[in-house]
Amino acid sequence: MASTPAPHPFAPVLHSEWLKIRTLRSLLGALVALFAATTAFSALAGVSETSDPEFDPLFMSLSGVAPGQIAAICFGAMAVSSEFHGGGLRLSLAAVPRRGRWFAAKLCAIAVPTLAVGLVTAFTALVVARAGLGDAASGLSTGEQARGVVGCAIYLTLMALFAAGIAALLRSGVGALSLIIPFILVVSFVIGDATGAGVADFLPDRAGQAVLYETPDRTLGPWAGLGVTALWTAAALAAGAWSIRRRDA
């Protein structure tokens, strides 16, 4: 046994967490679904007739994110909840007793693939939707499109991490999903409709979606909106980390 406590290096832990993601088909499936749902719905939006004079070509191109983000949320929640399976967390924490380090590696293994798939997805969605929109999207500048693609990928990553934090806090993927998905599908819309702009613009999903608009008609600008989502995510992750670190495994 080593006489001096050497710090457990981070790279092997990250490698292990990445292997865990790669070796679960359901997680790879969620990333494929993220790409497929987002691009398919964006393509549909691109070819559908629009008579709305206020239509935003950037948001129309990236509108597939609304259904697609569910897959990102599932990915984040399931990547964490796969650990709460029959005492699996005990096995993981016996292998890596430094819980903060372990959770950080888990989050990296969630964030990096989501960001990568998110970038490819957003770029593809934009290209496909623009092909359908034709001249209607010709006014988009390169800068706006780049912001839309990068912002979309960051937004999806933040939502996956938000779900990961909630799943860690609740120690349940089903619990996290049944909290977040109804929230996004129903509560966010209802509050948005009831209060108009204002409060709803600060909700985790609606705030970040400002980055998807050419001209966000919202309280928050694109990057400020993404910043608010990042704060929500940071809060969820802090709560999740607290649960992982403080509670008995």
Added chain:
Amino acid sequence: MTSIEVQALTKEFGTRRAVDDVTFRVLPGRVTGFLGPNGAGKSTTMRLVLGLDRPTSGTATIGGRAYGTLDEPLRHVGALLDAQAAHGSRTGRDHLRTLAASNRIPVGRVDEVLEETGLASVARHRVRTYSLGMRQRLGIAAALLGDPQVVMLDEPSNGLDPEGIIWIRELLRRLAGQGRTVLVSSHLMNETASFADHLVVLGRGRLLADTPMREFIHARVQPAVRIRTTDPAALKDALARHGHDAVGHEDGHWTVHHARVEDIGRLASAAGVPLLELAAEEGTLEQAYLDLTSTETEFTAQPQEA
């Protein structure tokens, strides 16, 4: 050498004391059986040793260090807590690979332990297709992955077939023979008797015994002699003259309590009593355990807990 030291360890869940001021050491080079009914605190103690649960008070260390301070702990301590811990959608080999990667254990070692635990042929099958016995073997494979000096197994023979039970017995003996520290919990007495050198017994969270197994049995179960004769009257007479009392059984054999076979044999021979059978009845671990637990009145007929 690496031993497990548990010092004044207490763990409360709400108002219930799952582990109550327990102190013992598990030494290398022998198999220590960890006995007690379900809910006695065996699994909780193991989780405390692994740093998974936080003790209310007291300490549990391995080679003088808290588990959480071990560098790449799988190389020092291997544990099986729950055979269901492997995710059903992963293959057995992938499950071990994820564990190995976190502690920089080479992949070659994964294949070695799969071979050693008899899982090589199903290594690339999903864990959900495994029987309970195969999951136990996978859990044991995970415990052996880092070639650890300390091995802790919680109910390892659960769900194993007879062949598997013989295998685990030989594995435990071999690990102890290699000088490792081996702690194995069980509630099966005969099973534990077949591999343990030393016993740690818990009841309702408290330490009831920490002794070598033979001493434990001899201190609690008096030896007896089993005897059969064609002339019971002469036998009883001869025994009574030497202060022994024989208890008859329906099938015709007699039991002489608190007696040694050497004495009874000589005595019967001297008295000319014809014998059909003469054998020593060794005390069993089960008898000794029941004797211990019956003295712990609060201990009996308690509802089991998960």
